[in-house]
Amino acid sequence: MNTSHESDPAAFEREWQLQERALQHERARLDASADDARVSRYRLLARSLRQPLQETLPTDFAYRIAAMASAREVLADDAEQRFDRRLLQAAIGVFGLVIVGVIVWYGGDWLVPTSATARVGALLGNRWLLMLTACLAVSVMTQRVARGLDRDATSRG
Amino acid sequence: MNPTSMNPDRELVDAVLARRPGAFERLVREYQGLCWHIILRLVRQPEDARELCQETFLRVHQSLHQYRYESALKSWIGRVAYSIALRHLERQRLPLAEAASAEDDGLGLLDSVDDGFDLEAAWSDAQTRRDLHAAIEALSALQRSVLTLYHLDELSIAEIGEITGLAANTIKSHLFRARLRLRERLEPMLGAVA
Numbered sequence: 001m002n003t004s005h006e007s008d009p010a011a012f013e014r015e016w017q018l019q020e021r022a023l024q025h026e027r028a029r030l031d032a033s034a035d036d037a038r039v040s041r042y043r044l045l046a047r048s049l050r051q052p053l054q055e056t057l058p059t060d061f062a063y064r065i066a067a068m069a070s071a072r073e074v075l076a077d078d079a080e081q082r083f084d085r086r087l088l089q090a091a092i093g094v095f096g097l098v099i100v101g102v103i104v105w106y107g108g109d110w111l112v113p114t115s116a117t118a119r120v121g122a123l124l125g126n127r128w129l130l131m132l133t134a135c136l137a138v139s140v141m142t143q144r145v146a147r148g149l150d151r152d153a154t155s156r157g
Numbered sequence: 158m159n160p161t162s163m164n165p166d167r168e169l170v171d172a173v174l175a176r177r178p179g180a181f182e183r184l185v186r187e188y189q190g191l192c193w194h195i196i197l198r199l200v201r202q203p204e205d206a207r208e209l210c211q212e213t214f215l216r217v218h219q220s221l222h223q224y225r226y227e228s229a230l231k232s233w234i235g236r237v238a239y240s241i242a243l244r245h246l247e248r249q250r251l252p253l254a255e256a257a258s259a260e261d262d263g264l265g266l267l268d269s270v271d272d273g274f275d276l277e278a279a280w281s282d283a284q285t286r287r288d289l290h291a292a293i294e295a296l297s298a299l300q301r302s303v304l305t306l307y308h309l310d311e312l313s314i315a316e317i318g319e320i321t322g323l324a325a326n327t328i329k330s331h332l333f334r335a336r337l338r339l340r341e342r343l344e345p346m347l348g349a350v351a
Binding site for chain 2: 001012015016019022027035039040041043044045046047048049050051052053056057058061062063064065068069070072073106114
């Protein structure tokens with residue numbers, strides 16, 4: 001960009017000082033009669049540039065934007081809560097399956113020797129029966145947790 | 158920290174992040190004038206400017222937790238407004254600044270001024286004011302914006318630099334050339350007034 005201050009820095013600096021002096025005089029509302037013609041011309045520009053813009057924002061702009069932002073916040077919170085609920089249900093499910101696995105593989109060894117009767121021991125020693133019982137327990141547990149979370153969300157909402 | 162010595166920016170930001178009632182509305186009211194000036198001066202269309210202003214404050218609300226107090230909140234919000242308006246200009250393929258031409262130099266004008274100029278008489282002439290307004294509108298988007306931030310919002314060159322990302326010398330050059338160009342356009346009008 002080849003501008004006047006590159007071709008003639010001294011002229012640029014003189015003119016810049018005039019522009020700035022005009023701005024300062026206009027801001028301070030000094031008497032214009034003491035200004036020279038060039039400063040007065042720049043003061044006219046400065047005065048025009050200090051006028052408020054003709055177009056404005058609606059008077060309720062801030063209120064409306066705040067309401068929109070708040071509504072978005074509520075939506076985001078709801079989405080986050082739903083995600084949290086699903087995550088918790090999934091974690092409980094996985095935890096339950098791990099327990100089922102452990103019981104299936106080791107349950108018979110733990111429970112048979114300590115069982116009071118041989119029949120109970122035999123029942124507990126049956127891996128398929130244990131797996132079925134554990135699955136039922138996990139299913140009931142996750143349903144109860146889900147119902148509890150839904151109740152919480154409803155009471156909060 | 159002593160709450161009475163708290164930075165007002167921090168106080169406002171903390172209140173918004175804590176979701177205190179009315180805090181975000183206060184923030185919008187505080188900075189809507191600045192954003193309006195930046196955006197309207199860049200995009201010129203009031204309807205577009207209103208939408209972009211709305212987008213600016215929703216973006217501010219969404220990302221306020223990322224504000225790190227490295228610059229004044231005013232500059233940070235101004236930068237969001239500036240970048241949103243800039244993206245709008247790019248999408249519309251509208252130029253931000255005109256290429257500098259030999260006429261921008263204005264050196265011929267520097268010493269060619271008659272004495273005896275009456276500021277108040279010139280200002281009281283409605284046609285001169287309208288012509289000046291039209292001359293400001295005819296400047297490039299960047300020059301309009303920089304002039305408004307400097308003259309109307311009374312921001313310093315450093316603050317304008319934080320908002321626009323331009324170097325201080327570049328801003329100074331835009332201010333200089335824009336004011337010189339306006340003065341150039343003013344001369345024939347003043348002949349009519351005198």
